[in-house]
Amino acid sequence: MSNNELSNLKQRLREFTEARDWDQFHSPKNLCMALSAEVAEITEHFQWLTEEQSQNIPAKKLKEVESELADTFIYLVRLADKLNVDLLKVAEEKIDVNEKRYPVEKAKGNAIKYTQLDE
C-alpha cells in the first residue's frame, strides 16, 4: 500500500460503486442518511450499557461493533469523496481550530462547550 491510505480506500470504494452502477444512489443526501443509519447500529450496541461496560465489551460484541465502525467509515469516505472534501485535511484543520478554542488552561477537566468557556 502506498503512503496514501485514505486515497487508496477512496479509490477502492469508487471502483466498487462504479462496477455495480451504484453511483446513481450515492447522492450526498442519500450517503448522509446511510451514514447516520450506520452510526445508529453502533449506538444499538451501547445504548443499555453503562459507560464502564462500554469500555469492556466482550470479544463477540466487539466484532459486531467493528463491522459497524467499518460501515460508518466507508460511508463517511464516500460522502467526503462525492463532495470533493479531503477528510484528513479538514480534520487536521479542525484540530488546529480546537486547540485555540479550548486552551489547555481553561478547558482542562471540564466538558463545557467553547462558547460558554468565558461565561
Added chain:
Amino acid sequence: MSNNELSNLKQRLREFTEARDWDQFHSPKNLCMALSAEVAEITEHFQWLTEEQSQNIPAKKLKEVESELADTFIYLVRLADKLNVDLLKVAEEKIDVNEKRYPVEKAKGNAIKYTQLDE
C-alpha cells in the same frame, strides 16, 4: 508526515484529549453519542435539499459541511481508538466481504440488500 496518516491523526487526538484531561468523558458510549450528533449536523444541511441540490451545494454551505465532516471523522477515529479498532483494516475487510455479498452481475444497478438478492 509519515506514511501512516490515520495513526498520526489518532495520535494527535490522543494528545489533544490528554492535555485537556478529557479522557474521562471519552467512554465509547459517550463518543458514540457525540459521533451521532455530528452526523446529524451534516443531516441538517441536506434535509430539505433534493438529491440533485445536494450534489451542487454553494461554497459557503460546503465550508460548513466540511467542518461537520471533520468533527464526524474526529469522533470516529477517537471511538475506534478507545476500542482498539484499526479503522482502515476493518474497512478493507468489509469491502472484501461486500464484494462477495454483492457480486457485480447480481447487484448491478439495484439497491437491494444482499439478503434479498436471491428472492
Added chain:
Amino acid sequence: MSNNELSNLKQRLREFTEARDWDQFHSPKNLCMALSAEVAEITEHFQWLTEEQSQNIPAKKLKEVESELADTFIYLVRLADKLNVDLLKVAEEKIDVNEKRYPVEKAKGNAIKYTQLDE
C-alpha cells in the same frame, strides 16, 4: 379509553417497564440513545429511495416503517416521562413560537431557517 390518549400510553409504558424491572436501564441518556437508534431504523427504509418513492412505499414496507414509528414514539414518550415533560404541551407551545418565527408572508414556499429570513 379516556380523553387523555397520551397519558394513557405513558401510564401503560410505565407499568410495562416496572413489571420487567427495566427502569434501571431507562435513564434519559440511555433512552435518548434508544430513540436515535429507532429513528435510524426508519432512515434505513428511506435512504436509497427518491423523495417521490418515499411517498409511495409498498404495503409490506409500510408495515415495517409503522413498526419503527411505533418504537420511536414509545421511546419518545418514555424519555419525556422520565424528564417530566408534557409532550403535547411543549409541542403546542413550539408551534406558537414557530408561527411568529415564520410569518406566512415571509416563509411562504421557502425552507430558509428563521434566523436567515431577514438576510
Added chain:
Amino acid sequence: MSNNELSNLKQRLREFTEARDWDQFHSPKNLCMALSAEVAEITEHFQWLTEEQSQNIPAKKLKEVESELADTFIYLVRLADKLNVDLLKVAEEKIDVNEKRYPVEKAKGNAIKYTQLDE
C-alpha cells in the same frame, strides 16, 4: 380540546405547513432526516453527562431539552401523517407484541434482546 389530542396536533401542523406552502418539502424521506436531526439535538445535551446526571439536569438545560423534544414530536407526527399512520394505534399494538416477546418472568431485570432470551 376534543378527546383526540393527537388528531388535533396533526391537524394544526397540517394547517401550519399548508399556509407556508411547505408541503413540497415534507416528503417522508425529508421528514425522516429532520426527525433524526432533532433527536441529535437532544443527544447533544446528554452526550457528556453520566446517566445519573442525565436524571437531574438543571432547569435551564431542561428548557432546552423540552424544546428539542417538542421538535422531535412535531416531526414524528408530521412523518406519520404523511404516511397515513396512526401513531397511537401502532404504539399500542407494539406494546401488545412486546408483552408477548418479553414475558415478565424471563425479561425481569435484564436488557437482553428478545431474540436472545432463549439462548
